[in-house]
Each structure stands twice: as C-alpha cells, then as structure tokens.
Amino acid sequence: EIVLTQSPGTLSLSPGERATLSCRASQSVSSSYLAWYQQKPGQAPRLLIYGASSRATGIPDRFSGSGSGTDFTLTISRLEPEDFAVYYCQQYGSSPSFGQGTKVEIK
Amino acid sequence: QVQLVQSGAEVKKPGASVKVSCKASGYTFTSYAMHWVRQAPGQRLEWMGWINAGNGNTKYSQKFQGRVTITRDTSASTAYMELSSLRSEDTAVYYCARAPPIVVVPADRSWFDPWGQGTLVTVSS
Numbered sequence: 273e274i275v276l277t278q279s280p281g282t283l284s285l286s287p288g289e290r291a292t293l294s295c296r297a298s299q300s301v302s303s304s305y306l307a308w309y310q311q312k313p314g315q316a317p318r319l320l321i322y323g324a325s326s327r328a329t330g331i332p333d334r335f336s337g338s339g340s341g342t343d344f345t346l347t348i349s350r351l352e353p354e355d356f357a358v359y360y361c362q363q364y365g366s367s368p369s370f371g372q373g374t375k376v377e378i379k
Numbered sequence: 380q381v382q383l384v385q386s387g388a389e390v391k392k393p394g395a396s397v398k399v400s401c402k403a404s405g406y407t408f409t410s411y412a413m414h415w416v417r418q419a420p421g422q423r424l425e426w427m428g429w430i431n432a433g434n435g436n437t438k439y440s441q442k443f444q445g446r447v448t449i450t451r452d453t454s455a456s457t458a459y460m461e462l463s464s465l466r467s468e469d470t471a472v473y474y475c476a477r478a479p480p481i482v483v484v485p486a487d488r489s490w491f492d493p494w495g496q497g498t499l500v501t502v503s504s
Contacts, residue, residue, distance in 0.1 A: 305488060307490040307491075309491075315496075316474055316476075316493075316495065317474075317491075317494055318494070319490060319492035319493070322490040322492075328492060360423070362424070362490065362491075364487075364488055364490055365488070367440060367487075368426040370423050370424040370426070371423065373423065
C-alpha cells in the first residue's frame with residue numbers, strides 16, 4: 273500500500289497569502305495518479321485537482337497542482353476566506369489511499 | 380445536476396451489520412463506478428471498495444475483504460454498502476463517491492467526484 277504523508281499538519285496564513293501544501297508518497301505514484309480534495313467541517317470532500325495538475329470543473333484558477341513520482345504540491349495562489357479548510361491528497365495508481373490532511377487556518 | 384444522496388445515520392451494536400444506501404441522480408447510473416470511503420473520528424479517509432454499476436463487478440480493500448459487500452440496484456439508481464461484524468472502531472462517516480465514466484477511466488484508477496453527503500454509523504453497546 274502506498275502511504276501518503278502531508279506537510280505541514282497545519283498552515284496558519286492570512287487571506288491574500290500564498291499557500292503551499294506538500295504530499296509525499298512512500299513509493300512512486302504511477303502516471304501521476306494523484307488528486308487533491310478540500311473538506312470543510314460537516315461537509316464531504318470536494319475534488320480540486322486530478323492527474324496531479326488538472327483542475328476539476330468549476331475550481332478557481334488560484335488552485336494549482338504540480339509534481340510527479342513521489343512528491344506533489346498543491347498551491348493556492350491567494351487565499352480567499354472560503355479556502356480555509358482541510359486539504360487531502362489521494363493516490364489512485366494502486367489501491368487508493370489518502371494523506372492525513374493539512375489544515376489551512378486563518379492566522 | 381449530479382447528486383448522490385445517502386441514507387440517514389445509524390446506531391448499531393457490536394457484531395451487527397449496517398447497510399448504507401446511496402441514491403444517484405442527474406446522470407446515467409450504469410456508466411460509472413461507485414466507490415465507498417469512510418472517515419473515522421480523527422483519522423484519514425479510508426477507501427473501502429467500488430462497484431461497476433453497469434456490470435456489478437466489485438473490488439474491495441484487503442482491509443475490509445470478507446466484511447464488506449457493495450451492491451447496486453440499477454432500477455433505483457442506488458448503490459449499497461453493507462459492513463458486517465461491526466466493532467467500535469467502525470464508528471465513522473461513510474461516503475459514497477462517483478468515479479469518472481468507466482469508458483474513460485478504469486474504476487480502479489479513478490479519482491472521486493462528486494461525493495455523497497455522508498452517513499454517520501455509530502457502533503456502541
């Protein structure tokens with residue numbers, strides 16, 4: 273099973289700042305089969321990015337994904353108030369697995 | 380629009396079984412696979428398995444093999460997840476989540492979009 277480790281655990285930032293979230297895999301993720309999700313309290317996860325860098329339908333272009341192999345990054349270029357949430361990465365190159373999440377909180 | 384609506388919260392005793400439903404609307408049910416993912420308190424999301432809603436083929440996580448059964452009723456556009464031999468550690472929110480079209484992306488190589496609203500299953504004596 274591929275284990276995903278996200279860092280940092282918590283990111284304290286102000287609206288308008290840039291957020292950089294990391295997801296590291298225990299082994300190479302084939303064909304960049306990596307997705308990112310946003311989850312707010314009491315809600316289901318929402319797909320942001322798939323294929324490591326493709327934005328899902330309706331996702332603002334301030335969200336971008338990059339990376340390959342074992343190292344992936346989600347960048348939020350300028351944080352909006354609605355972006356403060358928990359973010360999860362997921363690999364689907366083998367039996368799907370998720371990272372433990374990064375909480376982006378208001379500083 | 381595409382919508383997945385799950386059944387309501389359940390409280391079960393250890394050793395019992397629970398069956399959660401996920402009713403799909405807004406798309407052709409049989410053209411997609413449906414996955415099930417759970418989230419225990421303070422834990423990461425955990426994939427349980429999927430069903431090809433077209434032909435009924437299933438695949439389960441090794442962790443849940445033998446305890447989980449995923450089925451579907453195409454006439455009702457509904458998928459079901461049944462988990463047996465419940466224990467306290469199975470207390471979690473259970474989600475259904477749709478994969479991309481089967482003809483475009485294999486069910487076992489897929490991201491999940493959208494998700495149902497979640498069903499809280501509490502296992503307590």
